[in-house]
Amino acid sequence: MTRGGILASSAAAVALMVAGAFVVASGSDANAQAKKKLAPIDIKGDASTRPWKRYDRWPKRDESKFNTLANLASPAVPTQPRKITGPITGDAANGAKLVADRTRGGSCLACHVMGPAGGANLPGNVAPDLSEIGNAGREDEWLFNYVYDGRVYNKDTVMPPWGSHGLFNDAEINDMVAFLKTLKKPAVFKTELDDPNKRPAPVENRENLDPIDNPGMWAVEKAQALWKQRMATGFSCNTCHSNPKATFKTWAAGMPKWEPRLDKVLGVEEFITRHAKATTGANWLMETDENRAMSVYLHYLANGVAIEVDTKSAGAKAAIERGKELSHRKLGQLNFACSDCHGISANRWIRGQWLGEPKGQYDHFPTWRTSLLAIWDIRERFQWCQVNIRANELPPDAKEYGDIELYLATLNAGLKLSVPGIRH
Amino acid sequence: MRQLSRRATLAIGATLGAGSAALTIFGWSDSASAAAKEAAAEIAKFTGGKTAEKGKITIELPEIAENGNTVPLSVSVDAPMTADNYVSEILVVAEGNPNPGVATFHFSAVSGKAEAATRIRLATTQNIIAVAKTSKGEFFTAQKLVKVTIGGCGG
Amino acid sequence: MAEKPRLKLPKQAKKGEVIEIKTLMPHIMESGQRKDKDGKPIPRKIINKFACEFNGKPVFSANLEPAIAANPYMQFYAKVDASGTFKFTWTDDDGTVTTAEEKITVG
Numbered sequence: 001m002t003r004g005g006i007l008a009s010s011a012a013a014v015a016l017m018v019a020g021a022f023v024v025a026s027g028s029d030a031n032a033q034a035k036k037k038l039a040p041i042d043i044k045g046d047a048s049t050r051p052w053k054r055y056d057r058w059p060k061r062d063e064s065k066f067n068t069l070a071n072l073a074s075p076a077v078p079t080q081p082r083k084i085t086g087p088i089t090g091d092a093a094n095g096a097k098l099v100a101d102r103t104r105g106g107s108c109l110a111c112h113v114m115g116p117a118g119g120a121n122l123p124g125n126v127a128p129d130l131s132e133i134g135n136a137g138r139e140d141e142w143l144f145n146y147v148y149d150g151r152v153y154n155k156d157t158v159m160p161p162w163g164s165h166g167l168f169n170d171a172e173i174n175d176m177v178a179f180l181k182t183l184k185k186p187a188v189f190k191t192e193l194d195d196p197n198k199r200p201a202p203v204e205n206r207e208n209l210d211p212i213d214n215p216g217m218w219a220v221e222k223a224q225a226l227w228k229q230r231m232a233t234g235f236s237c238n239t240c241h242s243n244p245k246a247t248f249k250t251w252a253a254g255m256p257k258w259e260p261r262l263d264k265v266l267g268v269e270e271f272i273t274r275h276a277k278a279t280t281g282a283n284w285l286m287e288t289d290e291n292r293a294m295s296v297y298l299h300y301l302a303n304g305v306a307i308e309v310d311t312k313s314a315g316a317k318a319a320i321e322r323g324k325e326l327s328h329r330k331l332g333q334l335n336f337a338c339s340d341c342h343g344i345s346a347n348r349w350i351r352g353q354w355l356g357e358p359k360g361q362y363d364h365f366p367t368w369r370t371s372l373l374a375i376w377d378i379r380e381r382f383q384w385c386q387v388n389i390r391a392n393e394l395p396p397d398a399k400e401y402g403d404i405e406l407y408l409a410t411l412n413a414g415l416k417l418s419v420p421g422i423r424h
Numbered sequence: 425m426r427q428l429s430r431r432a433t434l435a436i437g438a439t440l441g442a443g444s445a446a447l448t449i450f451g452w453s454d455s456a457s458a459a460a461k462e463a464a465a466e467i468a469k470f471t472g473g474k475t476a477e478k479g480k481i482t483i484e485l486p487e488i489a490e491n492g493n494t495v496p497l498s499v500s501v502d503a504p505m506t507a508d509n510y511v512s513e514i515l516v517v518a519e520g521n522p523n524p525g526v527a528t529f530h531f532s533a534v535s536g537k538a539e540a541a542t543r544i545r546l547a548t549t550q551n552i553i554a555v556a557k558t559s560k561g562e563f564f565t566a567q568k569l570v571k572v573t574i575g576g577c578g579g
Numbered sequence: 580m581a582e583k584p585r586l587k588l589p590k591q592a593k594k595g596e597v598i599e600i601k602t603l604m605p606h607i608m609e610s611g612q613r614k615d616k617d618g619k620p621i622p623r624k625i626i627n628k629f630a631c632e633f634n635g636k637p638v639f640s641a642n643l644e645p646a647i648a649a650n651p652y653m654q655f656y657a658k659v660d661a662s663g664t665f666k667f668t669w670t671d672d673d674g675t676v677t678t679a680e681e682k683i684t685v686g
Contacts (some may be wrong), residue, residue: 056616102574122573141559177514191569191571193488194488199488202488212603229674351573352488352575370490370491371493372493373493424573441669452619493648495647495648504657510616518646521646523644523645526644527641527642527644528641529640530641532636534658534660535658536597536635536656537655540653540655541654542641542654544646544647544648545610545647545648551624558641
């Protein structure tokens with residue numbers, strides 16, 4: 001049985017597999033799948049480490065008391081505002097400190113301009129400017145309850161339930177209300193850039209495919225070397241795919257895909273794990289350097305191709321519906337849904353960061369991140385979104401992430417891949 | 425991966441500014457003015473105590489840096505760059521960094537242009553100051569304010 | 580795995596032309612400000628000098644401080660009057676010197 005560069009077509013690859021050449025951990029499954037002309041995938045194990053352990057460098061909070069994409073746990077929504085008897089007299093100076101305190105879930109300034117709070121240093125504009133709320137004729141009870149749990153006044157509010165979700169206690173909310181009552185003048189910004197309504201939207205114009213501008217491009221070289229690396233089985237990717245440029249010219253633009261053998265959506269990264277395991281025997285779990293490099297490479301090979309995923313099959317249709325629903329689920333202690341930040345609040349500033357809309361958020365993944373000096377694939381991006389809003393993340397191969405990724409891909413249909421991206 | 429993250433810097437800033445609500449000017453603290461003094465000392469060493477004339481240097485920096493980890497910087501002087509008249513050095517300091525020194529660029533008569541670009545790290549919103557020295561012993565200076573973005577959710 | 584420096588400059592130029600040169604040196608540029616998970620400071624280790632010569636003569640150089648971002652990028656210019664070789668040098672705090680060369684045809 002010959003190995004190496006003679007096999008130039010996938011037909012030959014199938015022939016090799018049908019002939020029982022792949023004797024790997026997943027046993028005869030690979031050969032059975034190959035007989036059906038399906039790319040062999042390991043259908044037995046998980047595609048990431050179990051039990052899933054959060055990355056070391058991420059905050060250690062455990063948010064099991066609140067909703068995740070896989071689990072509903074958040075406390076019930078109050079139906080009535082809390083009764084406040086008598087005027088609120090809190091410590092306005094402490095309130096000014098609390099509204100600017102980023103360690104308490106971002107601070108109010110993430111969304112609101114609030115007069116002099118925080119030095120009016122790059123506040124956000126997701127929500128109304130409260131600089132003159134002290135003159136707006138609002139009752140103390142109303143102010144208290146809006147902070148405690150604004151859903152009693154607006155069931156669709158994006159406002160986190162700061163009180164009922166335990167982020168601030170009553171005394172602290174009283175202090176913040178006392179501060180709000182002092183706000184009677186428009187904010188004074190030190191520079192025009194601080195005013196979120198005057199701040200220009202960021203423009204991304206770096207040469208993301210130039211290795212001198214984007215260290216993420218080094219992943220392409222790494223993957224090209226991995227491609228040829230023979231595993232213990234003696235096989236490499238190159239054994240069956242000796243012309244990746246031609247073979248994968250459009251492949252990644254059609255991912256992610258509904259996978260009936262696993263009853264879930266498979267993204268590129270999970271496919272890499274399962275397909276490598278079933279063929280060369282490589283153990284490239286999701287969120288390993290090898291997996292990320294290969295994901296960059298497989299997307300890179302389809303650069304310039306418009307994203308176009310299957311939306312017609314029954315499995316895909318159902319997954320897209322689920323993904324859409326999940327993107328509207330309120331998650332975590334801060335009680336945000338994907339659609340809160342990237343739907344109704346899109347194209348606004350959250351503190352000093354721009355909230356993008358879903359279209360344009362998928363075509364450049366995996367991406368190099370300048371703030372972390374690391375490549376992130378879309379699943380790690382999803383995970384951080386959760387942890388950042390104080391929700392527990394799921395393992396990267398969670399089926400819920402697959403549903404959301406497929407839904408996100410449909411919202412990016414027509415955009416051309418340009419991977420690796422380069423972003424903050 | 426940089427431990428002196430925006431979060432850490434801002435936590436310090438928030439605590440220091442909290443003392444008087446009216447003066448919550450982010451970031452200005454004793455350590456910040458110490459850095460500014462150090463920056464001034466570095467400049468004085470570079471110019472040998474001479475006062476640098478304002479102007480002639482173009483500093484390119486984003487008005488808002490997306491993060492403090494990698495901020496593109498370019499400095500240039502519109503100068504003839506001939507054998508008897510060229511910009512020999514440009515010093516760059518960051519007033520608000522724990523150590524203000526950033527780089528010293530050395531040019532020659534065969535540089536063609538007195539221009540260099542790199543990527544720098546900024547601990548916080550601050551002024552970047554450039555001082556150019558010519559082969560004739562003249563000094564020029566310019567500065568630019570860069571706001572370092574504060575992240576949204578707070579991590 | 581060790582990464583090599585990246586260079587971007589034209590292969591040909593006219594006599595007297597001013598060309599743009601871009602270089603990137605993979606390097607963590609450990610500033611000395613960071614602490615490990617036990618709270619101990621991670622010692623500084625950076626590229627502290629970059630130099631470019633053409634046919635043995637200095638063209639451009641830079642003294643770098645920890646404020647230079649990881650994977651130090653340098654963009655600068657050179658006036659070329661004759662064919663020859665550019666030599667680029669990066670010096671680490673620990674004394675290691677990395678070099679790269681690139682030829683150019685001028686005429």
